[in-house]
Amino acid sequence: MAVVFQKPQALLDVPFTYCPGCTHGIIHRLVAETIDELGIEGHTVGVAPVGCSVMNYNFFACDMVQAPHGRAPAVATGLKRAIPENIVFTYQGDGDLAAIGTAETVHAAVRGENITVIFVNNAIYGMTGGQMAPTSLPHQVTQTTPYGRDTSYAGHPIRVCEMLATLEGTALAQRVSADNVKNVQNAKKAIKKAFTYQIEKRGFSIVEVLSTCPTNWGLDAQESLQWLRDNMIPYYPLGLYKDVGGTTK
Amino acid sequence: MAKVLMKGNEALAEAAIMAGCRHFFGYPITPQTELAAYMAKKMPKIGGVYLQAESEIAAINMVLGASAAGKRAMTSSSSPGISLKSEGISYIAGSDLPAVIVNVQRGGPGLGGIQPSQADYWQATRATGHGDFHLLVYAPSTVQEMTDLVALAFDNADKYRMPVMILSDGMLGQMMEPVELKTAGSTDCPIEKPWAACGHRNSRPHNVINSLYLTPQALEELVKKRYEKYEVIKKEEQMADEYLTDDADIVLVAYGASSRICRTAVNTARKEGIKAGLIRPITLWPYPAKYIEKHIAHAKSFLCVEMSMGQMVDDVRLCVNGRKPVAFYGRTGGIIPAPDEVLNEIRKLTGGTK
Numbered sequence: 001m002a003v004v005f006q007k008p009q010a011l012l013d014v015p016f017t018y019c020p021g022c023t024h025g026i027i028h029r030l031v032a033e034t035i036d037e038l039g040i041e042g043h044t045v046g047v048a049p050v051g052c053s054v055m056n057y058n059f060f061a062c063d064m065v066q067a068p069h070g071r072a073p074a075v076a077t078g079l080k081r082a083i084p085e086n087i088v089f090t091y092q093g094d095g096d097l098a099a100i101g102t103a104e105t106v107h108a109a110v111r112g113e114n115i116t117v118i119f120v121n122n123a124i125y126g127m128t129g130g131q132m133a134p135t136s137l138p139h140q141v142t143q144t145t146p147y148g149r150d151t152s153y154a155g156h157p158i159r160v161c162e163m164l165a166t167l168e169g170t171a172l173a174q175r176v177s178a179d180n181v182k183n184v185q186n187a188k189k190a191i192k193k194a195f196t197y198q199i200e201k202r203g204f205s206i207v208e209v210l211s212t213c214p215t216n217w218g219l220d221a222q223e224s225l226q227w228l229r230d231n232m233i234p235y236y237p238l239g240l241y242k243d244v245g246g247t248t249k
Numbered sequence: 250m251a252k253v254l255m256k257g258n259e260a261l262a263e264a265a266i267m268a269g270c271r272h273f274f275g276y277p278i279t280p281q282t283e284l285a286a287y288m289a290k291k292m293p294k295i296g297g298v299y300l301q302a303e304s305e306i307a308a309i310n311m312v313l314g315a316s317a318a319g320k321r322a323m324t325s326s327s328s329p330g331i332s333l334k335s336e337g338i339s340y341i342a343g344s345d346l347p348a349v350i351v352n353v354q355r356g357g358p359g360l361g362g363i364q365p366s367q368a369d370y371w372q373a374t375r376a377t378g379h380g381d382f383h384l385l386v387y388a389p390s391t392v393q394e395m396t397d398l399v400a401l402a403f404d405n406a407d408k409y410r411m412p413v414m415i416l417s418d419g420m421l422g423q424m425m426e427p428v429e430l431k432t433a434g435s436t437d438c439p440i441e442k443p444w445a446a447c448g449h450r451n452s453r454p455h456n457v458i459n460s461l462y463l464t465p466q467a468l469e470e471l472v473k474k475r476y477e478k479y480e481v482i483k484k485e486e487q488m489a490d491e492y493l494t495d496d497a498d499i500v501l502v503a504y505g506a507s508s509r510i511c512r513t514a515v516n517t518a519r520k521e522g523i524k525a526g527l528i529r530p531i532t533l534w535p536y537p538a539k540y541i542e543k544h545i546a547h548a549k550s551f552l553c554v555e556m557s558m559g560q561m562v563d564d565v566r567l568c569v570n571g572r573k574p575v576a577f578y579g580r581t582g583g584i585i586p587a588p589d590e591v592l593n594e595i596r597k598l599t600g601g602t603k
Contacts, residue, residue, distance in 0.1 A: 012455075043448035045318070048459075057457045063446035065317045066459040068340045071310040074302065078314020078322065079446070081298045082272055086318075086448045104310070107303035 008032035010041050010061045017055050019126075021214035021221030023178035024053055027120055028060075030184070031091065034192045035062065038199065044087040045079050047072040049101075051093040052126040070101025073108035076115045087198055089116040095125045098134040098158045105164070112169030112203035116194045119160060122211040123232060130216030134158045137235055142216075157235065161208050165242035171203035173242040177210040177233060179225045186238075202244055210236060252427040257392045257417065258325075260428045261351065262287035264396035265323055267430060268403045270349070271297035272322040274311035276304060276330060279363045280419035281353035284325045305330040309337030309350070316346045317458040319445030321403050325351035327419070328369050329360060331377070338412055339378025343460030345444075345475070347406035349399070350384075351415045353422040356583040364583025365419035365506055370560035373416045374534045381472050383479050385413040385486065386533040388504040392426035398531075400431075405486065407440040409478060416533060418556070420506040420585065482535055489537035490529040493519065497526030499599050500544050502565050503554040504530045507586065511554050514591035523599050533561070541568040550598050551575045554591055556584070574598075 007013065010032035018024045035041050044062040048054055050069035057064035067075040072090035080088040097105050097119050108115065124142055125131040131144040135157045139148040149157075161173040172194050176187035187209055194205035210232050212224035219227055255263070262284045265273070273292060275285035285301070292299035298315070302308035308324045315322035326334060331352045341348050354369050356362035373386045385405055387398040395417060402413040446456045462468035492512060494500055499518075503511040508529040518525035528544070530537045541551075550573055553562040562577040569575050578594040580586045 041449075042451040045446050045448060047314075054461060057459055061455055063449055063456045064458070065314065065446050066344070066457070066461055067313070068310060068336055071306065071313075071337070074307040074310035075314040075317070077300070077307075078272070078274065078311035078316070079318050080314075081300060081311070082315040082318035082320045082322075083447055103303050104307055107307065110303075 008036045010035035012061050019215040023211040026178045030188045030191050040087050047076045047090040049092040049096040051096050073104040091118045094121045094133045094135040109164045109167045109170045109204040116198045117206040119208040120211045122213040124213050124216050126213050161241040169204050170242050171197050171244045172205035174240045175208040179228045252429050255428050256425050257395045258283035258422040259287045260392050261395040264399040268400040270321045270323050272315040272320045273299050274308040274324050276308045278327045278330045280422050281325045281327045305333035309334040312348050316348050317446045319442040319447045323349040327353045327355045328357050335378040341412045342382035344458050345410040348412045349402045354418040362583040367556040388416045388533050390508045392428045487535050487537040488531035489540040492527040494526035498524040498549045500548045501527045501552045507554050513588040518595045536564045538568045553577050555579045
């Protein structure tokens with residue numbers, strides 16, 4: 001019997017800890033498929049963040065290191081500089097990457113650190129129960145912006161790809177979304193390109209994936225995907241913000 | 250090998266390289282900067298890594314990453330920078346990773362000053378970061394010892410899989426002394442590290458470096474196991490140097506730079522007919538309690554001297570446990586006590602020369 005669909009090798013056969021309807025599972029799968037297709041699991045090391053995906057060290061089959069909150073790019077730098085032939089990626093949420101870890105993120109890009117960052121942006125702190133994230137939208141109601149995010153008081157959301165695209169060391173900065181089949185396919189292409197750029201030693205690559213948080217948004221899975229389309233994509237336009245281009249397959 | 254004249258910070262850096270360290274992550278801060286500068290000059294020439302991080306926080310996390318990959322990794326800083334590293338040090342301890350951290354102490358709290366100090370003793374031995382854990386802490390008192398203790402620090406970091414601190418100060422870091430650099434191992438990873446996250450190469454299950462244990466029972470079990478290791482270290486690793494203590498009526502206790510001043514004061518006191526001696530702790534954790542214990546019976550009193558308002562004196566009092574009086578003399582804020590000041594304290598406590 002022909003196998004037409006199966007779990008990627010780079011994902012271990014353990015249950016995920018994510019809420020129903022959350023798109024972390026899809027994004028994990030895209031990373032794992034990429035690792036399988038490039039045949040790099042044996043020399044790949046992943047860095048887990050603090051947040052909902054903290055326990056992804058149990059999910060990915062490659063070696064894994066769990067980093068302090070926001071410090072994943074610094075930990076990845078140490079791993080990569082120690083063994084440059086290894087492929088090193090971080091998997092981080094918006095609070096981890098764009099608030100507490102802003103300096104580590106920006107300076108890894110500044111150095112052109114040859115690592116790949118998978119940035120999952122769902123506009124909220126999920127693990128701690130739905131507080132305002134650096135990427136929460138204007139007027140978005142969260143536990144810590146109960147009257148909606150007032151940008152005159154709490155500031156404006158950060159557009160990470162646009163910011164990192166200004167840096168010389170960034171080889172690839174692309175924003176994709178996990179909200180429908182076409183966008184998921186594009187996300188896969190972007191993630192594969194990011195890993196390929198690392199293999200080709202081109203520098204810092206980041207793929208920002210717009211993602212959902214049904215639990216803390218207070219919506220069901222379908223409504224969440226629609227909310228992402230209606231609210232996040234207009235503020236965070238999908239697209240390629242920086243690409244050094246070249247010979248990638 | 251012939252002796253060479255070197256600055257403490259630079260000698261320590263060279264000794265680290267000789268001990269097989271090829272991964273150094275730093276950030277500028279006075280008075281440790283020469284250590285990082287030396288690494289920046291040397292590492293590229295020997296195939297090593299020197300990287301200037303964007304902060305002390307990033308530097309210690311780069312150490313975490315390089316150590317997780319199985320390499321001998323090191324960072325150095327001075328007091329305010331160590332506070333920033335404390336988060337990463339706690340994670341390194343909680344992940345059972347080896348690492349060597351150098352603190353060239355300066356005055357505090359806050360931005361404090363840039364002159365020598367010993368006011369980070371509590372931080373080094375009690376609470377470098379959150380949670381139940383210890384660092385092995387070495388306190389050199391000469392440039393020679395700055396170098397000798399580095400190889401030991403790396404060896405014990407690897408042996409016990411834990412972070413090790415070298416607690417120096419601005420005086421030892423900045424001063425020049427003749428030093429003999431002893432060749433130690435020069436391979437990058439002399440100890441097998443089957444736990445390292447270096448890529449499984451399709452030949453073993455994945456390795457995970459982690460400090461998160463959400464089940465309380467699992468976390469308690471792990472912390473207790475770590476504490477069993479600490480008990481072994483307390484038995485095996487205590488180090489101290491003794492000077493004229495055998496017949497001493499008054500036993501001074503001092504580490505690092507202040508121990509050198511105390512030694513001068515002890516010599517002068519002896520000339521005055523006062524039976525003074527000196528215990529110089531080399532390990533601050535584990536505290537060298539057995540060296541103190543030996544002298545409790547014959548000593549009439551103890552005098553702890555520090556460049557702080559009195560931090561190590563807590564440990565001396567814990568060892569003596571009320572059996573003899575323990576006095577304290579200290580200067581702080583970057584002021585180095587003069588031998589005469591210490592001598593006066595000795596005289597006061599012994600009713601010495603009038």
